[in-house]
Amino acid sequence: MGSLDIVTNLADSAPLAFLSIPQWILTLLLIFSIDILFLVVWLAWIVVMAVFMPAAFAVLKRNFVGYFSNPTGYVFLVLFVLLTSFAAFWPHAFFTNNLANLDQLNTYMPLIMLVFIPAITMSTWAEERRQGTDELLLTLPATDVDIVMGKYLAAAAIFTVSLLFSQLSHGSVLVSLTFGDLDVLQLAVTYFGYWLMGLAMLSIGMVASFLTSNLTIGFVLGAALNAPLAAASNADVIFTDPWLTANVRHWSLGGQFESFGRGVLSLSSIVYFLMIIFIGLYLCMVLIGRRHWLGGRDGSSMLGHFLLRIVAFFALAIGLNVLLVTVTLLNWRVDATENQVSSLAPDTRRLLLELDSKTKNPIQIEAFVSREVPPDYVKTRYDLVNMLKEFQAVAGSRKIELTLHENLEPFSEEAASAEKRFGITPQRVRTTSRGAIREEEVILAAAFSCGLERVVVPFFDYGVPVEYELIRSVATVAEQERKTVGVLRTDAQLYGGFTMGPSGPAQAPRQAIIEELEKQYDVEEVDASNPIDVWVEEIDDEGKKSQVLKYDVLLAVQPSSLDPAQLNNFIDAVRNGQPTAIFEDPAPTFLSAPGTTRPRSNPMGMFGGGAPPQKGDIRQLWDLLGIDAVGETERGQLQPNIIWQQYNPYRQFQTASFPLEFVIIRGDMPARKPPFSEESPITSGLEEVLLPYAGAIRDRRESEYEFSPLVMTGAKAGMIGLSDLEQYQGQPNQLQFRRGRPRGDLILAASIRGEVPQDEGESELSPSGEQSQRHELDVVYVADIDVLSSPFVNVRARPDAGEGVVYRFDNITFVLNVLDQLAGEKDFLEIRKRKTKYSTLKVIEAADERARADEFAKRKEFNDKFEKARKAAEEARDKASEDLRKVVEDLQRKIKEGDENVSIAEANATRRNLQIRDAVEQQKFENEISRLERERDNEIANIRRQKDLDILAIQNGFKFWAVMIPWILPALVGLVVFVRRRLREREGITKSRLR
Numbered sequence: 001m002g003s004l005d006i007v008t009n010l011a012d013s014a015p016l017a018f019l020s021i022p023q024w025i026l027t028l029l030l031i032f033s034i035d036i037l038f039l040v041v042w043l044a045w046i047v048v049m050a051v052f053m054p055a056a057f058a059v060l061k062r063n064f065v066g067y068f069s070n071p072t073g074y075v076f077l078v079l080f081v082l083l084t085s086f087a088a089f090w091p092h093a094f095f096t097n098n099l100a101n102l103d104q105l106n107t108y109m110p111l112i113m114l115v116f117i118p119a120i121t122m123s124t125w126a127e128e129r130r131q132g133t134d135e136l137l138l139t140l141p142a143t144d145v146d147i148v149m150g151k152y153l154a155a156a157a158i159f160t161v162s163l164l165f166s167q168l169s170h171g172s173v174l175v176s177l178t179f180g181d182l183d184v185l186q187l188a189v190t191y192f193g194y195w196l197m198g199l200a201m202l203s204i205g206m207v208a209s210f211l212t213s214n215l216t217i218g219f220v221l222g223a224a225l226n227a228p229l230a231a232a233s234n235a236d237v238i239f240t241d242p243w244l245t246a247n248v249r250h251w252s253l254g255g256q257f258e259s260f261g262r263g264v265l266s267l268s269s270i271v272y273f274l275m276i277i278f279i280g281l282y283l284c285m286v287l288i289g290r291r292h293w294l295g296g297r298d299g300s301s302m303l304g305h306f307l308l309r310i311v312a313f314f315a316l317a318i319g320l321n322v323l324l325v326t327v328t329l330l331n332w333r334v335d336a337t338e339n340q341v342s343s344l345a346p347d348t349r350r351l352l353l354e355l356d357s358k359t360k361n362p363i364q365i366e367a368f369v370s371r372e373v374p375p376d377y378v379k380t381r382y383d384l385v386n387m388l389k390e391f392q393a394v395a396g397s398r399k400i401e402l403t404l405h406e407n408l409e410p411f412s413e414e415a416a417s418a419e420k421r422f423g424i425t426p427q428r429v430r431t432t433s434r435g436a437i438r439e440e441e442v443i444l445a446a447a448f449s450c451g452l453e454r455v456v457v458p459f460f461d462y463g464v465p466v467e468y469e470l471i472r473s474v475a476t477v478a479e480q481e482r483k484t485v486g487v488l489r490t491d492a493q494l495y496g497g498f499t500m501g502p503s504g505p506a507q508a509p510r511q512a513i514i515e516e517l518e519k520q521y522d523v524e525e526v527d528a529s530n531p532i533d534v535w536v537e538e539i540d541d542e543g544k545k546s547q548v549l550k551y552d553v554l555l556a557v558q559p560s561s562l563d564p565a566q567l568n569n570f571i572d573a574v575r576n577g578q579p580t581a582i583f584e585d586p587a588p589t590f591l592s593a594p595g596t597t598r599p600r601s602n603p604m605g606m607f608g609g610g611a612p613p614q615k616g617d618i619r620q621l622w623d624l625l626g627i628d629a630v631g632e633t634e635r636g637q638l639q640p641n642i643i644w645q646q647y648n649p650y651r652q653f654q655t656a657s658f659p660l661e662f663v664i665i666r667g668d669m670p671a672r673k674p675p676f677s678e679e680s681p682i683t684s685g686l687e688e689v690l691l692p693y694a695g696a697i698r699d700r701r702e703s704e705y706e707f708s709p710l711v712m713t714g715a716k717a718g719m720i721g722l723s724d725l726e727q728y729q730g731q732p733n734q735l736q737f738r739r740g741r742p743r744g745d746l747i748l749a750a751s752i753r754g755e756v757p758q759d760e761g762e763s764e765l766s767p768s769g770e771q772s773q774r775h776e777l778d779v780v781y782v783a784d785i786d787v788l789s790s791p792f793v794n795v796r797a798r799p800d801a802g803e804g805v806v807y808r809f810d811n812i813t814f815v816l817n818v819l820d821q822l823a824g825e826k827d828f829l830e831i832r833k834r835k836t837k838y839s840t841l842k843v844i845e846a847a848d849e850r851a852r853a854d855e856f857a858k859r860k861e862f863n864d865k866f867e868k869a870r871k872a873a874e875e876a877r878d879k880a881s882e883d884l885r886k887v888v889e890d891l892q893r894k895i896k897e898g899d900e901n902v903s904i905a906e907a908n909a910t911r912r913n914l915q916i917r918d919a920v921e922q923q924k925f926e927n928e929i930s931r932l933e934r935e936r937d938n939e940i941a942n943i944r945r946q947k948d949l950d951i952l953a954i955q956n957g958f959k960f961w962a963v964m965i966p967w968i969l970p971a972l973v974g975l976v977v978f979v980r981r982r983l984r985e986r987e988g989i990t991k992s993r994l995r
């Protein structure tokens with residue numbers, strides 16, 4: 001259950017007045033509740049210790065009160081809060097990343113603690129020695145364990161208070177930036193990780209304090225002993241070998257904390273910190289007790305004995321951590337994030353756990369990630385690193401060997417190695433910053449290998465789910481055999497080739513959907529000129545024969561373009577049980593193919609004509625499927641209708657120029673029935689699909705097949721005849737009249753399944769007297785082919801089309817789901833649709849949205865002014881041209897009438913002068929248009945620049961207050977303590993002695 005779900009449940013059971021409380025207050029209350037719960041547990045432990053270890057409690061109380069009764073303690077507390085605030089919110093990456101977490105602080109926290117922790121521990125024992133009170137402590141009726149535990153818990157309590165100050169201030173900033181929509185549990189787990197890391201460093205710092213009696217040396221030693229574990233997070237600065245760098249990072253404080261920063265509670269990391277605490281405290285007890293064993297009772301030293309113990313404890317700690325990391329069942333991990341952003345889908349976990357049964361060789365993953373990425377790719381980078389680590393954690397290091405090259409620069413040696421070994425090169429992506437468009441080189445790639453199999457993902461685009469790309473690549477290299485997709489060769493030419501256009505032959509490009517399919521399947525082109533083999537004989541390891549499908553699924557795009565023989569062969573394959581995805585379009589827009597009822601292009605047309613190739617009767621296929629295309633019958637021929645719909649969620653395109661025939665189907669649009677079938681895994685979870693100039697289908701009532709609609713229009717949808725659409729294109733009023741009234745609930749895609757009925761006269765017995773085989777029909781029919789065209793593959797990869805428009809089209813996801821469902825490849829259906837949802841800085845997003853709306857309004861205003869000025873200039877030019885034309889016509893008329901006052905030479909000269917003046921007027925017009933365009937473009941650029949500056953001012957304001965406010969409270973408390981202490985020091989002193 002997420003953190004906000006907890007608040008919602010509380011609100012549901014509370015009076016109505018509770019429901020009026022703003023969300024940000026509820027979130028703050030939840031943060032306070034978690035803190036109070038933590039303090040209650042902590043105080044309960046202290047109470048138990050006070051009962052059973054009174055001496056340790058006395059030491060704890062003395063040190064804790066002494067620290068906070070001294071103004072110096074508040075100086076370090078203020079410094080700690082100030083440094084953590086700077087590290088969390090001052091880097092510009094905090095706002096460009098647009099993630100409501102503490103990623104920036106996670107990077108710097110070990111270094112900040114490297115200053116703060118020694119400031120707490122330096123006086124733990126060194127101050128006792130300096131003041132000579134150590135002997136007094138050792139003569140108390142207390143054991144060494146009491147003294148060490150009391151001092152350690154006092155230091156831990158001081159650190160805990162400091163961390164609570166930091167957590168409350170940072171939580172408040174994040175709540176204000178998110179309008180309360182904050183992942184509170186991720187924040188809590190992050191600070192729990194800080195707490196464990198601090199406790200581990202405290203134990204090491206205490207060892208330094210037991211080694212000296214000088215506070216300064218104690219501080220330096222505390223920092224020096226903690227430095228290796230803190231600095232090991234940046235092992236790539238020292239080491240160049242990837243394996244060595246990864247292992248050094250793993251044993252660093254930052255490396256073990258990393259899972260906490262992502263909101264994941266990891267048993268191996270918890271044990272790591274606990275073992276450091278145990279070893280540090282044991283060293284402290286050894287050092288404080290050396291008066292007993294340094295010479296020994298019999299005069300012999302026990303130094304070797306204790307050194308051996310310490311080495312054994314170190315070996316135990318390392319071995320236990322390695323065991324937990326290696327053995328998957330022992331590595332207990334819990335994703336505490338509200339939206340489970342650090343969790344893997346159940347199907348992904350299942351596939352990873354099944355790797356042992358698929359391959360004996362470990363899967364090697366080598367990932368390459370840039371140090372800095374554009375804002376659009378921040379979440380992709382986060383997902384990539386996050387998911388890769390979860391893959392290794394779930395599968396175990398024996399099944400997946402991960403080499404992660406983070407913080408790459410395009411010019412680095414690792415980047416050069418990636419290009420040489422895997423062909424991975426930096427990708428140039430366009431970004432917009434402060435009104436300027438620039439290009440950046442980004443590396444986000446991974447190579448997967450297992451035995452001789454290799455898959456390379458050259459670039460993770462931000463529109464494709466990272467988890468899906470990763471698990472598909474892992475499954476592909478682990479599988480010994482892939483399933484097969486047969487692609488029917490039609491005039492749609494998915495593989496590319498020559499096509500006849502209005503201006504002659506043209507090269508049709510290879511469609512990107514083929515490359516997408518080749519990442520998962522073996523893809524073969526199928527020629528229907530000959531009968532299509534559906535069933536082939538297979539012999540298993542035991543020698544048994546069986547009939548299996550040659551193609552696990554057949555992809556047929558625009559089968560109406562097949563000739564009669566080819567169409568018959570295709571229909572026979574469908575009738576014989578071939579699972580088939582049929583995409584048939586009455587009016588293709590992005591793919592070059594003839595519409596359902598349009599003639600095929602003539603390949604010999606450029607050489608003098610000839611009749612176009614004959615087409616098969618697509619109605620035979622519809623008869624087999626028990627469906628009809630929605631349309632009108634004219635002169636014995638079907639004229640299919642084109643679907644239109646009055647729904648457009650994109651404000652920028654809500655204009656008359658955006659055709660209603662670009663049908664956008666969205667799950668939350670107004671509709672009498674769900675637009676996407678939630679019962680089918682093909683469409684459940686889809687967000688949005690665009691079908692340009694699509695048709696519709698309906699089932700025949702007499703059909704015995706199971707007809708299940710998958711995609712339907714909303715309530716404000718209707719139909720227009722294809723001929724009307726073509727005839728009245730460009731005439732909005734006529735088009736509106738021809739469209740008619742909305743009908744709604746039109747079926748654009750459907751699943752058709754069932755047993756193929758026998759034809760009349762067909763015997764149920766084969767000639768040999770055996771029962772003849774009955775086949776199951778399994779078809780998904782989509783009344784559009786543009787849904788799988790290359791533009792949608794590109795939009796899926798990079799949904800941001802510029803101008804602030806982000807498309808959410810799930811066209812390719814829909815197509816891949818159709819093929820997976822028909823092929824029985826159901827491993828990726830749910831993974832492909834899974835999208836991680838992060839808590840973002842909604843204040844900045846709201847400001848950006850307001851600025852974009854203002855920009856859009858001003859741009860529209862300037863465009864209107866531009867159009868008005870352009871029309872005025874055009875009218876002035878046309879008027880001048882008309883006046884010149886009238887003068888020329890008047891001269892010509894006078895010459896024809898024989899006017900003696902006008903000579904031909906004079907008329908010609910006048911005509912030339914008028915032509916020159918006409919050219920001058922045209923040049924003036926063009927210059928005026930250029931001037932207006934420059935003004936418009938400059939104004940738009942200024943609007944964009946001002947928008948970015950306004951957002952930057954908001955960001956800087958939050959930076960300033962996020963850094964300046966948190967330290968004020970501890971500073972004021974410290975000032976009160978200082979004044980009170982000074983007043984007490986002056987009590988009882990005569991005025992003459994005061995200075």
